[in-house]
Amino acid sequence: MLMTIEILPLGGLGEVGKNMTALGFDGRYILVDMGIRLDSIMAFEDADIGSMGREELININGIPDDAIIRGRRVDAIVLTHGHLDHIGAVSKLAHAYDAPIYGTPFTLELTKKLLREERHFKFKNEFRTVMPGDKVKVQGIEIEFIPVTHSILHTTLPLISNGNASILCASDFKLDEEPLVGYRTDRKRLKKLPNEGLLAAMVGTVRVEDPGPTPSEAHVREQLREVMGEAGASGGLVLATTFSSHIARLKSIVDLSFEIGRTPVLVGRSLRNYCTTALEIGLVEFPKELRIHGRPNAVHNVLREVQRSKEDFVLICTGHQGEPNSVLSRIADDQLPVKISGRDSVIFSASVIPNPINESNRRLLETKLRVQGAKIYRDVHASGHAGRVDTAEFLEMVRPKHLIPCHGTSDKLRLMMEIGRELGYPNENMHHLRNGISLRLGG
Numbered sequence: 001m002l003m004t005i006e007i008l009p010l011g012g013l014g015e016v017g018k019n020m021t022a023l024g025f026d027g028r029y030i031l032v033d034m035g036i037r038l039d040s041i042m043a044f045e046d047a048d049i050g051s052m053g054r055e056e057l058i059n060i061n062g063i064p065d066d067a068i069i070r071g072r073r074v075d076a077i078v079l080t081h082g083h084l085d086h087i088g089a090v091s092k093l094a095h096a097y098d099a100p101i102y103g104t105p106f107t108l109e110l111t112k113k114l115l116r117e118e119r120h121f122k123f124k125n126e127f128r129t130v131m132p133g134d135k136v137k138v139q140g141i142e143i144e145f146i147p148v149t150h151s152i153l154h155t156t157l158p159l160i161s162n163g164n165a166s167i168l169c170a171s172d173f174k175l176d177e178e179p180l181v182g183y184r185t186d187r188k189r190l191k192k193l194p195n196e197g198l199l200a201a202m203v204g205t206v207r208v209e210d211p212g213p214t215p216s217e218a219h220v221r222e223q224l225r226e227v228m229g230e231a232g233a234s235g236g237l238v239l240a241t242t243f244s245s246h247i248a249r250l251k252s253i254v255d256l257s258f259e260i261g262r263t264p265v266l267v268g269r270s271l272r273n274y275c276t277t278a279l280e281i282g283l284v285e286f287p288k289e290l291r292i293h294g295r296p297n298a299v300h301n302v303l304r305e306v307q308r309s310k311e312d313f314v315l316i317c318t319g320h321q322g323e324p325n326s327v328l329s330r331i332a333d334d335q336l337p338v339k340i341s342g343r344d345s346v347i348f349s350a351s352v353i354p355n356p357i358n359e360s361n362r363r364l365l366e367t368k369l370r371v372q373g374a375k376i377y378r379d380v381h382a383s384g385h386a387g388r389v390d391t392a393e394f395l396e397m398v399r400p401k402h403l404i405p406c407h408g409t410s411d412k413l414r415l416m417m418e419i420g421r422e423l424g425y426p427n428e429n430m431h432h433l434r435n436g437i438s439l440r441l442g443g
């Protein structure tokens with residue numbers, strides 16, 4: 001019997017952020033991810049997401065518009081990883097579906113923490129933890145969580161199958177042989193997919209314009225070793241900032257701090273949140289004496305100590321995008337006890353996420369730091385996403401019959417189709433989808 005599978009993107013197509021897709025099997029649906037679009041929300045300076053309603057957030061383009069799927073039967077909500085553009089809208093949307101939420105331990109712990117901040121909606125959804133590599137059956141639909149490397153631990157690619165055909169949801173991943181913390185992308189499993197008749201893959205395009213291959217985390221650690229060595233030798237304070245959720249990167253910075261004979265101190269609410277969650281579930285080991293502070297009093301106290309003997313510390317703090325309320329921005333604005341002076345260095349172990357707000361925030365922050373005498377090291381970083389070469393390698397590994405570019409602006413989606421064309425995909429097997437419009441494929 002020929003069944004069709006419906007692929008209905010609700011967010012993340014023609015934009016970077018607010019990822020969400022509904023996969024329909026004979027009138028029943030599996031929802032994959034519920035993300036926010038951070039640049040839309042940031043544009044409203046006083047936005048307090050916790051107290052905002054669904055419609056209000058849909059109107060500012062901050063969360064996916066799921067109206068089309070409401071009232072239909074949803075059997076499961078599947079989360080690929082713990083980045084906010086994949087889980088940030090769970091608190092606003094999931095309660096409307098009588099369905100359990102599946103994800104890896106780190107992903108679900110981060111989601112639960114977000115739900116605790118929710119003040120608008122109440123939740124009844126059950127959480128079902130899966131380990132990377134696990135398969136679960138939901139009303140006859142099989143969901144497999146294929147382990148991949150990304151810039152956050154415990155990322156998986158859901159492979160969703162009705163027994164006749166399967167769809168791979170491959171939004172965020174990289175092919176990194178040396179991720180330092182966590183697992184490598186499971187190439188062995190991915191290479192079996194062509195023999196299992198993979199009907200379609202949704203493949204993320206966030207960094208598809210980079211030639212690639214995307215450098216490994218081990219490569220970034222070597223860059224950091226060089227930069228931190230040079231910065232440390234100046235005798236001033238070394239400040240470093242990166243994504244709070246990037247545990248592997250933070251581990252490198254912590255280890256290298258000890259290597260250059262300094263004490264690392266982590267400061268900032270979101271750093272504390274992600275690091276303690278990773279520690280609680282045993283995803284990473286930090287030295288016992290490592291100090292991680294998020295509460296204002298503790299932050300002030302430790303910063304006073306750092307200011308007294310700058311040459312002894314590496315201050316790892318929030319603020320890599322120049323966020324106005326971050327620790328680094330408040331230091332630059334002279335609102336905290338650490339004062340920047342001539343021999344200090346600031347290492348940005350992150351690239352600027354390209355949108356006008358980040359670009360202007362970051363430019364302003366760098367200018368303030370420079371005026372106060374700091375030496376700036378930029379872009380000591382490698383992306384968590386595959387570039388063009390690695391994307392092509394990935395496609396050759398999994399060889400889906402149909403290619404659906406996702407998670408990206410229209411120009412990125414088109415670029416992915418160019419790669420598909422180079423790999424011999426006929427136009428009718430590549431699909432430039434739009435949010436809210438279904439594609440039906442026979443399986």
Ligand SMILES: [Zn+2]
Nearest residue numbers: 081083150172
């Ligand atoms: Zn991600």
